[in-house]
Amino acid sequence: MIDLVLAFDLILMTTLISLAWLLLASRDLFRAVVLFIAFGLLLALAWTRLGAVDVALAEAAIGAGITGTLLLVGLGKLGSAERCRRTPRPTTFLQRLTPAVLIGIIIPSVTIILLLELRQLQIVSSGQQGLVLSLLDISGTDHPVTAVLLNFRAWDTLLEKGVLLLALVSIWSLDQARPLFHQEAPSPVLKGLSQLYLPILVIVSGALLWQGGYAPGGAFQAGALLSAGILLAILGGRSLLPAWYGMPLRLLAGCGLLIFILIAAATLLAGNLPLQYPQELAGALILLIEIVATVSIAVILAAAVAGGHPAEISATEQQQPPSSEGTS
Amino acid sequence: MTGLYLALALILLLTICVGMVRVLRGPTATDRMLAAQLFGTTAVAILLLLGQATENTAIWDVALIFALLTAIAAATFVRRRDIDKTTETEDQNDRH
Numbered sequence: 001m002i003d004l005v006l007a008f009d010l011i012l013m014t015t016l017i018s019l020a021w022l023l024l025a026s027r028d029l030f031r032a033v034v035l036f037i038a039f040g041l042l043l044a045l046a047w048t049r050l051g052a053v054d055v056a057l058a059e060a061a062i063g064a065g066i067t068g069t070l071l072l073v074g075l076g077k078l079g080s081a082e083r084c085r086r087t088p089r090p091t092t093f094l095q096r097l098t099p100a101v102l103i104g105i106i107i108p109s110v111t112i113i114l115l116l117e118l119r120q121l122q123i124v125s126s127g128q129q130g131l132v133l134s135l136l137d138i139s140g141t142d143h144p145v146t147a148v149l150l151n152f153r154a155w156d157t158l159l160e161k162g163v164l165l166l167a168l169v170s171i172w173s174l175d176q177a178r179p180l181f182h183q184e185a186p187s188p189v190l191k192g193l194s195q196l197y198l199p200i201l202v203i204v205s206g207a208l209l210w211q212g213g214y215a216p217g218g219a220f221q222a223g224a225l226l227s228a229g230i231l232l233a234i235l236g237g238r239s240l241l242p243a244w245y246g247m248p249l250r251l252l253a254g255c256g257l258l259i260f261i262l263i264a265a266a267t268l269l270a271g272n273l274p275l276q277y278p279q280e281l282a283g284a285l286i287l288l289i290e291i292v293a294t295v296s297i298a299v300i301l302a303a304a305v306a307g308g309h310p311a312e313i314s315a316t317e318q319q320q321p322p323s324s325e326g327t328s
Numbered sequence: 329m330t331g332l333y334l335a336l337a338l339i340l341l342l343t344i345c346v347g348m349v350r351v352l353r354g355p356t357a358t359d360r361m362l363a364a365q366l367f368g369t370t371a372v373a374i375l376l377l378l379g380q381a382t383e384n385t386a387i388w389d390v391a392l393i394f395a396l397l398t399a400i401a402a403a404t405f406v407r408r409r410d411i412d413k414t415t416e417t418e419d420q421n422d423r424h
Contacts, residue, residue, distance in 0.1 A: 007338055008334065008338050008341060011341055011345065015344070015348070019348070022352065030360065031360060034351050034360040034363070035352075037367075037401055038364055038367050041367050041371045041394070042371075044394070048378060048387050053386040053387060057389060057390055057393060060390050060397070064368065064393065064397035064398050064400070064401065065393075068400070068404065069401055069404040072408055073404065075408075190403055190406065190407065193403060197396070200396065201396060204392065211389075215389075216386045221393075228400055231400060235407055
């Protein structure tokens with residue numbers, strides 16, 4: 001049985017490394033995008049094999065829901081000439097090797113090095129686990145990962161929300177968002193798909209959010225799932241009401257960071273350290289942060305796919321996340 | 329039973345490796361995209377088997393997310409049919 005597990009892990013790792021090489025070396029950008037989608041799938045498998053189901057959930061939601069769409073939309077914005085990279089002049093000795101040599105020598109050796117490293121990881125992997133588990137009672141949640149992310153190391157999560165918001169600000173500073181798809185009406189199949197899927201995605205996203213309290217799940221996974229729902233609504237031909245372009249959209253995108261800062265300020269005023277929750281309120285505060293962060297993450301990710309700042313209020317042909325999904 | 333689940337997961341992983349040929353060879357963009365879609369379905373099956381083998385039901389949630397979301401990249405692809413057309417013509421030019 002151990003042999004089977006080892007064979008599975010070995011093949012998974014070899015395929016991952018070969019895929020990474022192939023997608024970086026691919027001259028056809030569409031092929032690179034499809035390889036990246038496959039890479040995301042296998043990476044989620046690898047995370048589950050490593051026992052990090054939380055990370056696998058996030059990778060699945062981001063990799064399958066967002067990056068594929070994001071890259072395909074980005075690819076559509078390039079001209080057909082830019083879609084094929086020209087063969088670069090070889091600059092390192094690696095690029096002079098033929099694919100057969102690479103696959104035959106380098107990929108197995110990288111795999112073996114990684115395997116040896118992983119073996120060592122297992123020996124010293126106890127880390128802070130005992131400490132976290134012993135403090136779980138006072139954290140306000142029953143899942144160690146959520147306890148670390150939203151209580152013990154909440155400061156990191158606050159900064160992570162800041163990074164997401166900064167990424168969106170950078171995207172908005174580059175260009176104005178243009179309609180993602182042709183003006184022609186989407187096919188009835190797509191409309192039906194989005195009508196069928198949207199409620200399911202919203203429900204599963206809510207379930208993942210709630211599940212974060214006692215099992216793998218949480219705001220980021222739920223937010224990514226919700227933003228996939230928003231993307232699906234855009235694919236189905238819906239768009240954000242122009243009245244939402246201004247303050248409401250910015251508030252929705254910023255509310256995740258905002259609620260964190262407000263709670264940090266409140267705990268500071270109450271005489272504690274920033275984000276040091278009172279023990280009896282910890283569960284409620286974590287849930288509040290998670291709910292607001294889910295909406296905020298969903299809006300930020302979907303707006304990132306739109307690829308630019310929203311048009312002025314007067315413009316009407318803008319395609320943006322629909323308001324109803326962003327707030328539900 | 330655990331051994332059987334793992335063996336089946338291993339076989340499914342091998343089918344993904346074989347299917348990678350279609351992504352690499354193409355020839356059309358649709359071939360590549362559909363192969364990736366098939367990987368999504370296979371990954372769902374592998375995750376279900378792994379969840380059963382390790383008795384870690386949280387893995388099933390990952391499978392659920394994949395089952396829900398793999399359709400979205402394909403839907404985007406369908407709405408951007410122009411990518412497919414240009415890639416096809418480029419491929420034909422390559423062959424001449």
